[in-house]
Amino acid sequence: MKKDAPWVMRTYSGHSTAQASNELYRLNLSKGQTGLSIAFDLPTQTGYDSDHPMARGEVGKVGVPVCHLGDMQTLFEGIPLGKMNTSMTINGTAAWLLALYIAAAERQGVEAKSLQGTTQNDIVKEYLSRGTYIFPPEPSLRLIRDTITYTVAHAPKWNPINVCSYHLQEAGATPVQEVAYTLCTAIAVLDAVKESRQLSAADFTEAVGRISFFVNAGLRFIEEICKLRAFGQLWDELTRDRYAVTDPKLRRFRYGVQVNSLGLTEAQPENNVPRIVLEALGVTLSKDARCRALQLPTWNEALGLPRPWDQQWSLRIQQILAYETDILDYEDIFEGSKVVEAKTAAIKHAAWAEVERVQELGGVIAALDYVKERLVASHTDRVRRINSGDQTVVGVNKFTETASSPLYTGDSSAILKVDEDAERDQVERLQAFRASRNQSEVSAALKMLQEAVTNGANIMPASIRCAHAGVTTGEWSQTLRQMFGEFRAPTGIAGAAAARGVEGPVADKLEAVRVRVRKSADTLGRPLKVLIGKPGLDGHSNGAEQIAVWCRDAGMEVVYEGIRLTPEQIIASARDEGVHLIGLSILSGSHLRLVPEVLSGLRAEGLGEVPVVVGGIIPEDDAAALRKAGVARVYTPKDFEMLKILSDMVEVAEAAHGE
Amino acid sequence: MITSSSHIDLSPLLRFERKSIAAALNLIEDRRPARQAQALALLDACAALPARAHIVGITGPPGVGKSSLIARLIDLAVRQQRSMAIVAVDPSSKVSGGAILGDRNRMQVPAAAPVYMRSFAARNRLGGLSREAFAAVFLLRHFCDMVLVETVGVGQSETDVAQVADTVVLVVQPFSGDLLQFIKAGVMEIPDVLAVNKADDEALARKAMTDVKAALSYEQHSWARPVLAVSAATNLHIEDLDVAITAHHAQMMASGGLSRQREQQTLAWAVGEIVHEVGQRGLSALGGAAGVATWWRRQPANWSTLRRLTVLLGTLQWHAES
Numbered sequence: 001m002k003k004d005a006p007w008v009m010r011t012y013s014g015h016s017t018a019q020a021s022n023e024l025y026r027l028n029l030s031k032g033q034t035g036l037s038i039a040f041d042l043p044t045q046t047g048y049d050s051d052h053p054m055a056r057g058e059v060g061k062v063g064v065p066v067c068h069l070g071d072m073q074t075l076f077e078g079i080p081l082g083k084m085n086t087s088m089t090i091n092g093t094a095a096w097l098l099a100l101y102i103a104a105a106e107r108q109g110v111e112a113k114s115l116q117g118t119t120q121n122d123i124v125k126e127y128l129s130r131g132t133y134i135f136p137p138e139p140s141l142r143l144i145r146d147t148i149t150y151t152v153a154h155a156p157k158w159n160p161i162n163v164c165s166y167h168l169q170e171a172g173a174t175p176v177q178e179v180a181y182t183l184c185t186a187i188a189v190l191d192a193v194k195e196s197r198q199l200s201a202a203d204f205t206e207a208v209g210r211i212s213f214f215v216n217a218g219l220r221f222i223e224e225i226c227k228l229r230a231f232g233q234l235w236d237e238l239t240r241d242r243y244a245v246t247d248p249k250l251r252r253f254r255y256g257v258q259v260n261s262l263g264l265t266e267a268q269p270e271n272n273v274p275r276i277v278l279e280a281l282g283v284t285l286s287k288d289a290r291c292r293a294l295q296l297p298t299w300n301e302a303l304g305l306p307r308p309w310d311q312q313w314s315l316r317i318q319q320i321l322a323y324e325t326d327i328l329d330y331e332d333i334f335e336g337s338k339v340v341e342a343k344t345a346a347i348k349h350a351a352w353a354e355v356e357r358v359q360e361l362g363g364v365i366a367a368l369d370y371v372k373e374r375l376v377a378s379h380t381d382r383v384r385r386i387n388s389g390d391q392t393v394v395g396v397n398k399f400t401e402t403a404s405s406p407l408y409t410g411d412s413s414a415i416l417k418v419d420e421d422a423e424r425d426q427v428e429r430l431q432a433f434r435a436s437r438n439q440s441e442v443s444a445a446l447k448m449l450q451e452a453v454t455n456g457a458n459i460m461p462a463s464i465r466c467a468h469a470g471v472t473t474g475e476w477s478q479t480l481r482q483m484f485g486e487f488r489a490p491t492g493i494a495g496a497a498a499a500r501g502v503e504g505p506v507a508d509k510l511e512a513v514r515v516r517v518r519k520s521a522d523t524l525g526r527p528l529k530v531l532i533g534k535p536g537l538d539g540h541s542n543g544a545e546q547i548a549v550w551c552r553d554a555g556m557e558v559v560y561e562g563i564r565l566t567p568e569q570i571i572a573s574a575r576d577e578g579v580h581l582i583g584l585s586i587l588s589g590s591h592l593r594l595v596p597e598v599l600s601g602l603r604a605e606g607l608g609e610v611p612v613v614v615g616g617i618i619p620e621d622d623a624a625a626l627r628k629a630g631v632a633r634v635y636t637p638k639d640f641e642m643l644k645i646l647s648d649m650v651e652v653a654e655a656a657h658g659e
Numbered sequence: 660m661i662t663s664s665s666h667i668d669l670s671p672l673l674r675f676e677r678k679s680i681a682a683a684l685n686l687i688e689d690r691r692p693a694r695q696a697q698a699l700a701l702l703d704a705c706a707a708l709p710a711r712a713h714i715v716g717i718t719g720p721p722g723v724g725k726s727s728l729i730a731r732l733i734d735l736a737v738r739q740q741r742s743m744a745i746v747a748v749d750p751s752s753k754v755s756g757g758a759i760l761g762d763r764n765r766m767q768v769p770a771a772a773p774v775y776m777r778s779f780a781a782r783n784r785l786g787g788l789s790r791e792a793f794a795a796v797f798l799l800r801h802f803c804d805m806v807l808v809e810t811v812g813v814g815q816s817e818t819d820v821a822q823v824a825d826t827v828v829l830v831v832q833p834f835s836g837d838l839l840q841f842i843k844a845g846v847m848e849i850p851d852v853l854a855v856n857k858a859d860d861e862a863l864a865r866k867a868m869t870d871v872k873a874a875l876s877y878e879q880h881s882w883a884r885p886v887l888a889v890s891a892a893t894n895l896h897i898e899d900l901d902v903a904i905t906a907h908h909a910q911m912m913a914s915g916g917l918s919r920q921r922e923q924q925t926l927a928w929a930v931g932e933i934v935h936e937v938g939q940r941g942l943s944a945l946g947g948a949a950g951v952a953t954w955w956r957r958q959p960a961n962w963s964t965l966r967r968l969t970v971l972l973g974t975l976q977w978h979a980e981s
Contacts (some may be wrong), residue, residue, distance in 0.1 A: 136892065417824075485894075488767075494759050514755055525689035526791075527756070527780070544747045552757035557780045568770050573763055575778055576677055578685040606678065629916065 002327055003445070006034075008085055008293035011311045012258060014039035014064035016428075017420035018074035019127030021064040026078060027308060033315055035085040036119075037295050038075070039063030040097070042537035042588055045132040047477025051427045056538050059423035059594030062305075063089075066097065066215055067430050068472045072104040082110040086117035086255065087162075087210055087257075087293065092134035094121035095143045096476045099463035102155070118159040120257070121147060124185040124364055125164040127489040128372055129171035131539015131563045134477060138364045139484035141192045143459060148189070149198045150460035150540070153208045161189060162214040165231075166430070169216035170262050171542050172379025175227040175347055180354035181371055183234060184364035186211055189518075190243060191363070198458075208243050209250030215291070218260040219275055221282030223347075224342055228282075228289035230348040231255075232354075233325055236437065239456070256293035257283045261333045266302040266638040268395035268402050269414075273299050277317055284321055288332040294318055302637040303408070304415030304619045305589065330578050332500075335633060372492030376545050383546055386624070390507040396640055405568035412619040418589065437470035445469035453483045491541070491562055493548050509643045510554065516650045517555035524580055525657045528650065531579040535598060538588035543615060547583055547645070554646045567597040579610065580653040586616040592625060599630050611656045613649060615639075667704040672802050675742050683798060688791045695969075702794065702963035705801045708923070712744070712800040712909045716824030718810045718817050723832045724856045725809055727891035728900075732807065733766060733774055733894050735901050739844045742773035742803035746795055746808045748787040751780045758782075773803070787811065789934060790820040796823050799963050817849045821834050821916040821927040826907045827918060828900075833860075833867035838874045851884060851907045852902055858861055858888035882910065926952050929968050941975055 011028055014021040040063040043055035049067050050059045059065050066072055081104065090097040098119050102112045103378075123140040126133040133140065144161060151160040158352040165173070165182040171179065191400055193199065195205055215231070219222045232253035239251040259279035264272045276296050283291045292517060296314040298306035322328060334340045361367035385391035392398045410412045445466040466476055532548045534541060541563050548560045559577050561570065574582055577658045582602075586594060595614055602610055615635040623634040632652045635645060671679035684700070687698045691798045717725055731746060751758040758780035766776045777795060781787040787810045799806045810820045821827050829850035831837055841847050858864030863951050871886050885903045889896045911917040930948045933941060944952055951971065958967050 471660070488765050491761055494761060497910070518756065521690070525691045525694055526685075548759060552752060552759050553755045555752075555756040557751075557758045557760060559763060559778055561763055562761075569767070572768070572770055575681050577760075577763075577778060578681050578688070 004287060004290070007090060007291050007318075008035040008256075009033050009315060009318045009322070009368065009608065010035045010037040010295040011294060011298075011315055012037045012039050012089065012295050014041075015062075015305065015416070016060040016064070016419055018064055018066065018071040019450045020060075020419075020422070021414055022075050022077050022079070024308065028311065028315070029079070030310055031315060032319060032553055035087065035293060036079075037087045037308055037475055039067045040088065040090055042132065042539075044094060044097070044466065044473055046537050046539075047096075047134050047473060047481070048537075049472050049474030050423065050430050052474055054537060054564075057590035058368045058588060058632075059623060061418060061589045065426050067426075068433055068470060069100055069103050069107070069467050070429075070433050070466075070470075072100040073107060076104055076108075080110070081105040081108055082114045082356075084117070085293075089120050091120050091123055091126050091130070092132050092140075093473060093477055094119045095147050095459050095463055095526065096149055096158075096467075096473060097180070098151075098158075098461060099467045102464055103467035112155040113596055115155050116157045118655065119147065120214065121161040122164045122185060122214075124181075124188065124368075125167045126539070127368055127487075128181070128375060129167040131541055132537075133487060133489060134541075135480065135484040136232075136487040137368075138540075139480070140487075141188065141365070141466055144189055145192045145196055145198070146459045147646050148207050148210070149196070149203075150458055152199065152203050152210060156206070156210075156459075159254075162212050163189070163216045164560050166214050166216040166258055167374065168169055169218065169260065170540075171375045171386060172321065172377075172382055174374055176350040177352060177378060178375060179227060179231050179234065179351035180358070181364065181375075182213065182231075183238060183351070183355050184367075184371075186213075186235075187238070187242070187359070188364050193283060194243070194628060200638050204243070205245050205247070205250060208248075209252075210241050211254075212292070212415050213253065215255045215257050215283070216277045217257055218259055219263050219278055221278050221285075222340075223284035223343065224279075225286050225289060225334065226343040227347055228253075228255075228284065229340070229344040230272075230320070231332075232289055233344070234348055234352060237575040247377070250413055253289075254292050256295075257293045258290040259283070261297045261301055263393070264297060265393060265396050266304050266636055267400070268295065268301060269300050270394050270404070270405060271410055272297075272301070273313075273317075273621055276314065277321075280317060280321060284327055286332055286334050286354060287330065288335070288623050292298045300414055302407070302617065304412065304617060305418065307414075307416045353575070369386040369490045369492070372511070373494075373495030376492035376549065379546060380543060380549050383550070383640075383642055384506065386640055388504060393640070394637070407511065410620050412621040415619060433470070434472070440485075441469040442466075442471055442475075445471055446475060448480055449476065450483065451645035453480065466498075482523060488562065491545060491548075493545050493560060493593045494554050506643070513554045513650070516647060520650050527557050528555075528581075528653055529557040529559065529577065529579045530583060530592065530649065530653070531559045531570070531574050531577060532583045532585070533565050533573070534563045534569055534591045535570055535594040536586060536588055537564055537585060537630075539563045540587045541585075541586070544583075544585040546642070547585065550642050550646060551583075551649070552641075554651075567594060567601050570598055571601040574610055575605055575607055580657055581649055582610060582612045584612060584614045585647065586614065586618075589617070591618055592622055595626055595631060596629050609656055611652045613652060641645075667701055668707070669704055672705075674862065675775070675802050680744075680799070680802065681777075684795050685800060689899075697962065698794075699966050699969060702798060702965050704963055705798055706963040706966075707961055708801040710797075710800040712803050712806045713825060713905070714796060714800055714806045714808065714825045715904055716810065716820035716827040717830060717832035718820050718827065718850075720837050721801070721811050722732065723830045724891050725811070725830050728854065728889065728897075729807055729809060730766045730892050731894060731897040731900060733768060733772075734926050735897060737769060737772045737774060741805060743775075743805045744803045744806065745776040745807045745809065746792055746798040746799070747776065747778045748781055748792055748808070749778060750787065750811065751782050755835045756782075756921075764940065775799075776801070784935075786817070786821065793823060793928060794965050797854055809874060817846050821849050822924045823929070824964045825911060825920065826851045826904055828854055828904060830854045830856050831867070832857045833863045838870055841884045842874055846885045851882060853884060853901070853905050854961050855886065858890055859890045859893055864888040867978075925964055926955060929955065929964070929971070932968055934974065936972055937975055944975060945971065953969065 005447045013550040048055045148160045151158040165178040165185045235253040236251045240244040298310035449462040551558045613633040760778035779792040782789045827850045855867045
C-alpha cells in the first residue's frame, strides 16, 4: 500500500517585530518546518496600533505586531507566498489581516487565487474562552461571512475559518462539550452564510467544503482518538443532512491541531516532553482521523516564552513521528475495534444531544451564557479533581520528589526574554510610516470601507484597498468600532459552584477556609470583598474565572471585572467598591509593565493599603521584582492548590486592614 | 476621621468625589461599634440636606439584560452631564455566604464621568437589599441627580426595591414566560414603567408589548403606566425610556406625592427591618406598625432614618434587659 503523506508541520511563533519574526520563520523553515503559523501580538489581535494607550506593554509580547502593509511585507520577506501554507491565529481582526496578506502577496506578484492557508476567524470561541473579540455577535458573524464568500470566489485554496475546539478544551470543556459547541459554531457560521444568499447553491457547497477545524488533544489520547472519529462522523452527517452536500469529499472533517497546553506543568517541566509526544499520537495514530496540520507546544511553555531551541525540539518530535516511526505505513489501525467504536458512538450520541439542546436555545450565539456557564463548571470540576487527587498530575500532586534538573534551575535562563526596546522601535517605525503615507488615499480608502459597512457590501475589497493605501490596523478597527459598537462577553461564573460534589479532605479544607473568611469580617468590619480582574489585552480568562468562583465558594464577596482592563479602571473599581484585596491575572507577559502601574495608581489614589496578589505565567526573576515592587503574593501554574491560595488571600487582607 | 456630626465636612461628598463617597459607604458597611457610631453621625449630617436624587429601581428576572440597559442609561446621563450613582445588588450563596458581583463587567464607566457604582451582596436578605444597601441609597440620594438601584429576581426583590425607589422599572424580554409568574406573584402592581428589552425584532416586540399591557390591565394604578419596547444591544428607544422614567418623577413632584411616598416607604422598610431583627413579637412590643409610625414622627428632624431605626431597636433591647 501507499504510505500516507505527512501532515503540515508548523510551530506557533512570532514576537517583537516583523523583522525579528521573519528571521525566526526562515530559520524554522530551514529546519524542515513545512508551513508557518503566525502568532500576532495582542494589540494586533484586538485592533489597536502599537502606539495606542491600550497597547502599552503588550507590543511584540505574545506575537508579532502588524500595523500596516509594510509590517506584513517585512514579515514575509524572502518567503514566496505563492508556495507557502500560512496559518494565522487572528479573529476579531481576521478580515483585515487577510486583506493585508492578500495585498502583501499582490506586492510579491502573487494572485489571491494561489494563496494557501488559514485565518482562524472563529469569534464564538473568543467570546467563550480566548477573549480577543471586538464587535458584537451580529457584525462579527457578518465579517466572517464576508471572508468566506470572498475567498470562495477569489482565493479558493484558502481556509477562511478554522472553527476551534482548541480553546474550549483549554476553558475546561469535556470531549463531549468540545465536539458539541464546536459544531454549534460551525452551524451558526454556515447558517449566516446561507441566509445571506450571497452564494449560489454550488458555491455554498464549496463554502461548506472550505470549513476547517482547529482541535485540541489532551493526554487521554485514546479518548481523543474516539473524539476525533466522532467529530468526523457528525460533521459528515451534519453537512449532508442540514446543508445537503452530496459530495463526500466536501463533507470531510479537515482539521489542524495544537496539542494541549493546559496539562503542561511548571513543576518538573521536562515531563512535558512525553506528554507532548502522547498528545501528538492521539491526532496522528488513526489514519481516518489524522490531522492535516500539527503544531506542538514546547516543554517550557508554563515557564514563559520558548526559545528557538525549544521550538526546534518540538518540531523534531513531529519529524521523528512522521519519518522514523511507521505510523504513516498503515490503513486505519482502529478499524473494527469494538472498544473504539463503542467509545466513539458514546461521544457522538452525547455530543449530538448537546448540539440539539443549544439549537433549541436558539443557537450558540443566543445560548452564549449557557455554554459559558457549562464550560466554567467543567473547569471548576477539573480544578477540584486535581486538588483532591482524583486526577493525577505527575510531579504536581503525586510523585513530586525530584533530583535537581540540569534543564531548568528556576531562573529565567530557560526561556526567551523579549527585547523591551522592541515596543519603542515598533512605535517609531509606525509613526514614520504614518508620516510617509499619501493621506488623501488613506481617507478615500477609509471612506470606501465605511460605505461598504453601511451598504452591506462585502468588506474584503474595501479592506484590501485600505491595505494598499497604507491604512493601519488601528484605523481599520476604529472605523468598524464606531459603526458596529463593542461587546462584553458573558463571564459564566455565576452558574458554576466549586463546592458541588466536593467530598473528603478538600471539603474539610474548604470548610476551614470558609470559617476563616467568616471570622475575617470581625477584623475587617464587614465581609471580605475582593476584586478579580485582568489588566491589559490578554483575554485568557479561565484562570481568573476559577479564582473568582472559588473565592465566592469560600464565602468572599467577589467583584469580577473580566478582561481587558486598564490600570485606571482597576483602580477606580477598587476605590468605588471598597475592596480589601485585588487579584490580577496576566498571561501575556506584560506583568512587569502593568502591575507596577496598578500599584503606583493605588498609592496615588490613597489606596496604598489595599494589597495586590498576581497570578500568571511569571518567571521567578520577574516574581521577585514584583514582590519587591509591593505585590503581596505571586502565583504561577505550579500553585495548583486552590485552597492554599484562598487562605493566603484571607491572611493578606487581614494583615493589611486589621487594627 | 469622623467623630461627631458637628465636625463632619460634607463638601467632598457634595462635590460627588468618588473617593469620599466610597469612604463613606465603607464606613456605613462597617459593623465595628465605633465605626457604626461614626456612620450614624455621618448619616445624621446628610439628613439635613435635601434628598434631591430621583431614585429609580431597575428590576426583572435574570438574563433580561438589566445591566446592559443600565449601561445605556449611564451613557445617556454622562452625555447630559447628570450625576448618577448605581447600587447593584447580587444574590449571596446560601451555602458559603459568598457572592459574585459581576455587573461591572457589563457597565464600564468612563473614569472622569460623575458616575459612581457600588455592588452589594444580598447577604441574608431574600429580597436582595441589605440594610447596608438601603443605607447607601439614603446617603447617595443627597449627592447626585439620580440613584439607580438594580435588583435581580422575581417577587421579593421587587417589593424591596419598591421600598426605596421613587420610580420602579420592570424589565422583561419577549416570550420568556415570566409574565404569568409576575401576575401570580403580584409583581405587576409594583412597576411604574415597563421595558420590554431585546425588542430588535419588531413583530416579536409588538406581540410582547400586547402581552405586557394585558398583564398590566389586571391591576388598577393611578398613573398610566407606559410600556416601552427597547433594545440595550442596539441602543433602541433608550432615550424614550429615560423620558418615561423622568416623566413619572415629574408627575410625582407636581402632585406632591413624592414626599408622602418616601415617608410611607421608609416606615414600611423600618417595620420590615424590625421584624427581621426581633420578629413579630418585637414589633408588637413597639405597638405594631402604627406604634412605630407614631414614635418615628416624634423624633428630632435631624435624626437620619438609620439613627431612628437604631434607637428604636435600642429601646426594645433596653425593655428586654430591664
